[in-house]
Amino acid sequence: MRILLDTERCQGHGRCYSLAPDLFDSDDLGHCVLLVDEVPAGAEADARSGVDNCPEQALSIAE
Amino acid sequence: MDAGTGAAPDLSPTTVTQLASSDDPRELQRTLREQPVHRVGDLFNLVTRREDVEEALRDRTGTFSWSAVGMNLGNIRPLIPLQIDPPQHVKYRRILDPLFAPKKMALLEDEVIALVKELVDTFAVSGSCDFHEEFAVPLPCRVFLRLMGLPLDDLDLFLSVKDDIIRPPGVTLDEQAPYRERAGKTVYEYFERHLAERKDHPTDDMLAQIIAGEVDGERLSDEEVMDICYLFIIAGLDTVTDSLDCIFAYLAQNPDHRRQLVADESIIPSAVEELLRWESPVPAVPRVATEDIEISGCPIKAGEQVMLVLGSANTDDAAHAGADEVDLRRNPNPHLAFGGGVHRCLGSHLARVELRVAIREFHRRIPEYELAPGTVLEYTTGLRSLHHLPLAFPAGA
Ligand code: HEM
Numbered sequence: 001m002r003i004l005l006d007t008e009r010c011q012g013h014g015r016c017y018s019l020a021p022d023l024f025d026s027d028d029l030g031h032c033v034l035l036v037d038e039v040p041a042g043a044e045a046d047a048r049s050g051v052d053n054c055p056e057q058a059l060s061i062a063e
Numbered sequence: 064m065d066a067g068t069g070a071a072p073d074l075s076p077t078t079v080t081q082l083a084s085s086d087d088p089r090e091l092q093r094t095l096r097e098q099p100v101h102r103v104g105d106l107f108n109l110v111t112r113r114e115d116v117e118e119a120l121r122d123r124t125g126t127f128s129w130s131a132v133g134m135n136l137g138n139i140r141p142l143i144p145l146q147i148d149p150p151q152h153v154k155y156r157r158i159l160d161p162l163f164a165p166k167k168m169a170l171l172e173d174e175v176i177a178l179v180k181e182l183v184d185t186f187a188v189s190g191s192c193d194f195h196e197e198f199a200v201p202l203p204c205r206v207f208l209r210l211m212g213l214p215l216d217d218l219d220l221f222l223s224v225k226d227d228i229i230r231p232p233g234v235t236l237d238e239q240a241p242y243r244e245r246a247g248k249t250v251y252e253y254f255e256r257h258l259a260e261r262k263d264h265p266t267d268d269m270l271a272q273i274i275a276g277e278v279d280g281e282r283l284s285d286e287e288v289m290d291i292c293y294l295f296i297i298a299g300l301d302t303v304t305d306s307l308d309c310i311f312a313y314l315a316q317n318p319d320h321r322r323q324l325v326a327d328e329s330i331i332p333s334a335v336e337e338l339l340r341w342e343s344p345v346p347a348v349p350r351v352a353t354e355d356i357e358i359s360g361c362p363i364k365a366g367e368q369v370m371l372v373l374g375s376a377n378t379d380d381a382a383h384a385g386a387d388e389v390d391l392r393r394n395p396n397p398h399l400a401f402g403g404g405v406h407r408c409l410g411s412h413l414a415r416v417e418l419r420v421a422i423r424e425f426h427r428r429i430p431e432y433e434l435a436p437g438t439v440l441e442y443t444t445g446l447r448s449l450h451h452l453p454l455a456f457p458a459g460a
């Protein structure tokens with residue numbers, strides 16, 4: 001499972017990295033930075049939580 | 064979901080004010096969502112459904128403008144960054160976003176804890192308080208003055224100009240205009256004075272960082288700095304007061320939910336998101352269409368104003384199942400209480416720190432409370448807060 005980030009859509013709501021700090025981080029502007037290329041086994045639910053809480057639909061999952 | 068039926072049905076402006084002032088705006092929101100767009104006389108078009116509100120906020124096609132919204136807030140120049148359209152808008156957010164980033168705001172937590180405890184101390188023993196007057200109003204203003212490095216003695220001044228801009232005396236816009244104008248003048252003079260002082264005595268607070276901010280090697284002008292500060296007073300004080308009022312009124316009347324978060328503090332962050340979604344203290348945000356468009360089949364002409372109803376988007380159960388109930392653990396919860404798109408609330412991470420700390424510390428000291436006997440809650444129009452929120456709890460807390 002991979003996470004895809006559309007940086008043009010991200011507006012820095014910060015939902016992803018506050019909910020799943022092992023997978024998402026923030027840059028200086030508070031915008032999302034992906035921490036992993038491949039979602040580690042066991043972190044799938046966290047990945048989905050980060051993705052589904054984004055109000056901008058900036059994140060998506062590629063299986 | 065049915066497609067729009069062409070012309071939008073008419074709605075009276077008084078119905079619209081109830082989006083903020085109703086005891087339970089969810090009922091009204093539900094009725095409004097039966098149509099995607101309502102025309103409110105010649106004033107504006109109300110956009111009610113999640114999908115349409117989200118798309119307009121995101122505005123991928125650059126159709127909507129804030130700068131064209133005719134709203135008198137006592138200012139003589141556009142407020143920055145709210146009343147600035149892309150592409151200039153991003154220049155200001157590049158300077159401001161780092162100052163309000165979550166990691167920066169997390170550093171404020173200890174100071175906010177101290178301020179919250181100080182306020183709770185003033186009434187905890189007595190067994191009652193007007194939560195609005197004694198907590199929800201002073202807290203955000205004190206946090207703001209600290210953050211900006213401004214004298215705490217200026218609290219009353221800030222509160223009175225904020226009120227004269229957001230809720231001036233009088234009913235008609237004409238009656239209210241002089242109050243807004245006078246308050247505006249006070250704000251400009253105040254910051255002019257403080258900017259001049261900073262030049263002689265540099266500091267390291269947020270105001271200093273805004274003054275020092277650069278984009279492409281260029282500093283902001285004094286006027287730009289003032290136009291930012293002006294917006295902070297309007298956007299950063301009342302909104303947190305409104306949210307505190309809404310959240311604590313909810314918890315006072317819903318003891319099961321209150322006990323749930325008292326029993327397990329780890330749900331406070333998700334409870335904050337959920338109660339912001341449920342209450343939507345900023346019920347709607349305006350935009351002006353810059354070209355002829357259609358929203359769910361309803362025609363909107365260039366130059367017409369739309370109100371994007373965040374509240375009804377947030378409770379739209381056609382978009383998100385179960386959105387008509389409160390679930391303090393809701394996940395996912397991609398709500399729009401802080402707006403969305405390029406104008407996404409700059410202060411959202413500060414607001415979250417204030418709300419989380421306030422809820423945690425207040426309930427540690429006063430876990431059990433209710434509305435004082437005989438209380439009839441009266442919500443305000445515009446932004447959703449309360450005129451008073453009298454709470455009763457065991458004395459000696
Ligand atoms: C819970 C409290 C708050 C709520 C519900 C809230 C809500 C909002 C909303 C809905 C918007 C979008 C307006 C639009 O799209 O037209 C906004 C923008 C803004 N907010 Fe907040 N806000 C809150 C607290 C704060 C605080 C504490 C600050 C601190 C300075 C702040 C500063 C701003 C600014 C500067 C903007 C304009 C951003 C831009 O145009 O780029 N807000 N807020």
Ligand code: SF4
Pocket residue numbers: 009010011012013014015016017030031032053054055056057058059
């Ligand atoms: S939740 Fe969405 S908008 Fe917010 S930081 Fe994460 S990706 Fe960006």
